[in-house]
Amino acid sequence: MSRFWSQVVRDLTPYIPGEQPKIANLIKLNTNENPFPPSPKVLAAIQAELGNDAARLRLYPDPNADLLKNAIANQHGVSAKQVFVGNGSDEVLAHAFQALLKHEQAILFPDITYSFYPVYCGLYGVNYRTIPLANDFSINPADYCGQPNGGIIFPNPNAPTGCLLALNAIEQILKANPDSVVIVDEAYVDFGGNSAISLVDRYDNLLVTHTLSKSRSLAGLRVGFAVGHSDLIEALERVKNSFNSYPLDKLAIVGATAAMEDKAYFEQTCRAVIETREQLSADLRSLGFEVLPSAANFIFTRHPQHDAAQLAKSLREKSIIVRHFKLPRIDQFLRITVGTDAECKALTEVLREILG
Template structure:
């Protein structure tokens, strides 16, 4: 039912539905939203203990996030003018859709992908086409050779499948649409992939988007950023400054800068998640699960039962949350975030018990 005070455009929207966030996580193993199983960098945590934070809250933050952008630029051997920051990668994505994809031609993205993309298209009135993933859930770059496309966006690794597209294939995609922006959404790139950011100097149509929610364990902070040549970043800033000139609060800027600078911690944290992922894939394969190759902090798996939803419900009854998508082509699969070794052992044990009945 719509409200008579809503605009027609609002009434037509079908908002994004995030993964379940229970009010209480006591006794709950939460493997449904791809959060980090470990705390953030000690350097980031130390910033929150600094004594001057309260006094600084009376002042507006730096609208340019200059220090944070400099730290990010240093991480990727870029200039600060090639970095844009926002409140989580979702806000950065929203600005990218507004800035680059409102065109008469359709935007291209996979049929199985991050489900926020069609929501942004609804919000901004963007037409889109969805080249289907191949039967093994891989992306076929040749399927994006669509004349007159308004742009391309895809996650790499893809979500919810976890499959990774090598940089050589990303370059082919960039060459297919040299006059349109190609966004590579790298929310999970730190878990085994190679970032397309190293292609930025050669491709003026490339925009790479990252988040601190996954590998940096800062989902509660809400910080994301985009990397690209200066003209693309200028476009994002034009949109941002027409919407909210002070998007990143001062505390978030300082915590994020500390986290990004702690490269050793990032490597160690991702290494632990990768090791647990590989061990879990082997254990679930031994139970008969069909595992899609993953380069993310989750696995996408088809259980050896008639209904993936029934296994989802059985795990839920045991206080284990995973993600089930009741959608065409993937309704036989579960997406399982990688938790601690102890949490994954409990998951594997629960699956053994359920499947034995």
């Protein structure tokens, strides 16, 4: 705290990202990164962009990242005017809070969800009300219908639970809230869900956000995007152009474009993650863990006889890190990223030892 801090900064409770430890030989299953490298076409595109001439970095990148917007539009069957791109979906979400969710009424999101949402509310002065998930950790769409609100946001699949909401339930929420923007954060949808992007032409109040950090293995490049009605996209562009004209650098634009275009690699790696997730879930269940059904690249699990914080600590002593949230309702759960087959096998073996 310093006397130079603004009131906004004094009142902030910043988001705490998962650890990126600088320890060798760690099995890192704590931040939902993809265990596979990105498509080889990503590196080729970045190298081609640089060529042998670093002077190419002398010029600013395309502020509109048209190359990438067109690739996203092609992959998702929408027009480029319906696409917004940003420096990670966190930045896209941040702009959406300011551009589309900051109204007089409180916005709604689940009590257990991506913990960045309340942080954006704090940063931008957005009021919010949390809606408890059902006992099985599912979202009940009826809870989001019939109550006045300034907007609605939830991840699908939800994080950190991995639970999926069906598209018809999302439609129910959209229909019941024609005067609010409904943001569906699909950071993990490629690992088992159907995207609500198929609904954007029918609902002008729907914004869908995606990231290239998970299913495209590009967490290090920082690229995310949103798809929605062109009026919603224009609102995001207005905020972006009042904040940073060039959120994506030249290398990120060409690398992300190559990743979007390599559909075969994307589908193959997603399938592999899903297969490993199902094997890991079965292995953990055989050790007595309860595992929530996951449509994401992580699983959410608890052991009825073992304290979650203690399990996380014991795993860490064996160089395996997973995520534990000290939060109401979920403090007995661990969120475990789906790693390679070998990493998941090692995790199961170490857990077997710990459980005795």
